[in-house]
Amino acid sequence: xxxxxxxxxxxxxxxxxxxxxxxxxxxxxxxxxxxxxxxxxxxxxxxxxxxxxxxxxxxxxxxxxxxxxxxxxxxxxxxxxxxxxxxxxxxxxxxxxxxxxxxxxxxxxxxxxxxxxxxxxxxxxxxxxxxxxxxxxxxxxxxxxxxxxxxxxxxxxxxxxxxxxxxxxxxxxxxxxxxxxxxxxxxxxxxxxxxxxxxxxxxxxxxxxxxxxxxxxxxxxxxxxxxxxxxxxxxxxxxxxxxxxxxxxxxxxxxxxxxxxxxxxxxxxxxxxxxxxxxxxxxxxxxxxxxxxxxxxxxxxxxxxxxxxxxxxxxxxxxxxxxxxxxxxxxxxxxxxxxxxxxxxxxxxxxxxxxxxxxxxxxxxxxxxxxxxxxxxxxxxxxxxxxxxxxxxxxxxxxxxxxxxxxxxxxxxxxxxxxxxxxxxxxxxxxxxxxxxxxxxxxxxxxxxxxxx
Ligand code: NAD
Numbered sequence: 126x127x128x129x130x131x132x133x134x135x136x137x138x139x140x141x142x143x144x145x146x147x148x149x150x151x152x153x154x155x156x157x158x159x160x161x162x163x164x165x166x167x168x169x170x171x172x173x174x175x176x177x178x179x180x181x182x183x184x185x186x187x188x189x190x191x192x193x194x195x196x197x198x199x200x201x202x203x204x205x206x207x208x209x210x211x212x213x214x215x216x217x218x219x220x221x222x223x224x225x226x227x228x229x230x231x232x233x234x235x236x237x238x239x240x241x242x243x244x245x246x247x248x249x250x251x252x253x254x255x256x257x258x259x260x261x262x263x264x265x266x267x268x269x270x271x272x273x274x275x276x277x278x279x280x281x282x283x284x285x286x287x288x289x290x291x292x293x294x295x296x297x298x299x300x301x302x303x304x305x306x307x308x309x310x311x312x313x314x315x316x317x318x319x320x321x322x323x324x325x326x327x328x329x330x331x332x333x334x335x336x337x338x339x340x341x342x343x344x345x346x347x348x349x350x351x352x353x354x355x356x357x358x359x360x361x362x363x364x365x366x367x368x369x370x371x372x373x374x375x376x377x378x379x380x381x382x383x384x385x386x387x388x389x390x391x392x393x394x395x396x397x398x399x400x401x402x403x404x405x406x407x408x409x410x411x412x413x414x415x416x417x418x419x420x421x422x423x424x425x426x427x428x429x430x431x432x433x434x435x436x437x438x439x440x441x442x443x444x445x446x447x448x449x450x451x452x453x454x455x456x457x458x459x460x461x462x463x464x465x466x467x468x469x470x471x472x473x474x475x476x477x478x479x480x481x482x483x484x485x486x487x488x489x490x491x492x493x494x495x496x497x498x499x500x501x502x503x504x505x506x507x508x509x510x511x512x513x514x515x516x517x518x519x520x521x522x523x524x525x526x527x528x529x530x531x532x533x534x535x536x537x538x539x540x541x542x543x544x545x546x547x548x549x550x551x552x553x554x555x556x557x558x559x560x561x562x563x564x565x566x567x568x569x570x571x572x573x574x575x576x577x578x
Pocket of ligand 1: 235290296317454529
């Protein structure tokens with residue numbers, strides 16, 4: 126690990142990766158390798174958790190292709206030296222900001238959208254002019270292997286290198302000194318990463334998880350709400366960091382909501398029989414999830430196939446924060462429904478727990494929408510939709526508090542891997558004597574005037 130990092134550092138110090146032309150070339154190369162190897166990518170992800178080609182394209186590859194296109198289109202603008210104004214006290218001078226790459230970066234990915242979550246930060250790091258060591262999640266072993274194959278066989282390892290492995294390998298990597306660590310995963314492991322980074326004062330972006338609520342208020346468009354909610358929740362069998370974890374539904378519309386929910390789940394064919402229904406990643410998670418289902422609270426679903434490693438979309442009713450399913454992030458196809466009468470109380474319950482990664486509000490009521498947006502702190506979200514904010518690369522994506530720190534996508538991704546170097550360039554034509562001896566009251570008054578104080 127030490128050797129990989131030091132050879133990358135030596136290569137970074139040649140300054141080649143800083144050239145805009147070089148960055149554009151690498152982005153084009155990555156794009157074409159992904160496109161020409163789509164078949165391998167589809168095969169690997171199907172072996173890991175039977176994710177369909179349709180879902181893989183829509184929720185992983187399309188986002189990567191878009192990120193590459195976006196970065197190539199905007200790179201010159203993002204990387205441009207930016208002139209800013211100069212204050213009177215520094216007259217005569219000019220001031221500007223130089224975006225510079227941070228250096229040798231470590232990207233640690235999660236398994237649930239293995240291509241997107243591992244490679245989107247890499248695209249941002251390339252755009253910003255860095256070298257990258259990439260550690261995909263070992264839990265999706267086939268996608269990890271295919272990323273290692275494609276990148277390690279086609280890119281200079283001094284520039285991009287995939288290191289496969291689990292906890293021992295990641296721990297060894299984390300002992301090295303990086304210039305940036307970008308981690309996607311659980312808040313628990315996020316803390317380990319943050320501690321390791323602190324030893325070297327390495328900046329981090331932590332993309333973590335949490336329990337993301339969805340509010341369904343009395344005057345929402347219920348049919349549309351249910352349609353969008355069902356897709357957002359059960360896509361990838363609920364193994365989505367920004368999936369609505371649980372629902373608060375206004376008491377008077379709860380029955381109608383539950384009825385519509387059942388028929389929409391059936392219509393969308395999120396079912397064990399559907400061969401395109403994504404598997405749970407492994408037996409450990411299947412067990413964990415099955416323990417979260419309290420049989421007496423099942424309103425829909427509850428069927429588990431251990432041989433197929435699937436769980437039917439399951440809706441739980443009459444849920445309170447005391448239930449087992451409310452004690453941890455679900456990360457699977459189980460939807461607890463809590464009915465509420467008083468929005469104030471519902472908001473308070475959310476605020477008594479760690480800050481969520483996402484929050485969704487299905488409503489036509491401006492006052493209630495604004496109240497939720499103002500009173501709950503969360504990473505990002507959507508009004509009258511779920512998950513789809515991730516698709517807009519103009520929206521910085523990231524958590525807050527327990528759900529993470531920092532953000533990426535689009536220019537935010539470029540910024541995550543960039544240091545903004547501020548320069549004051551002084552003219553030698555004249556020099557004001559204000560700061561020099563002998564000091565006087567008059568000089569102090571001028572300084573105050575120049576500083577607008
Ligand atoms: P995880 O934290 O178990 O693993 C993430 C990465 O950390 C993997 O590459 C793994 O090899 C490594 N790792 C695991 N244990 C480690 C340890 N002790 N020391 C060092 N490295 C270790 O997370 P996961 O199971 O892959 O993903 C699920 C979690 O990730 C959920 O909480 C989910 O919400 C979150 N997540 C967040 C986002 C986001 O964008 N914010 C996206 C996907 C997943």
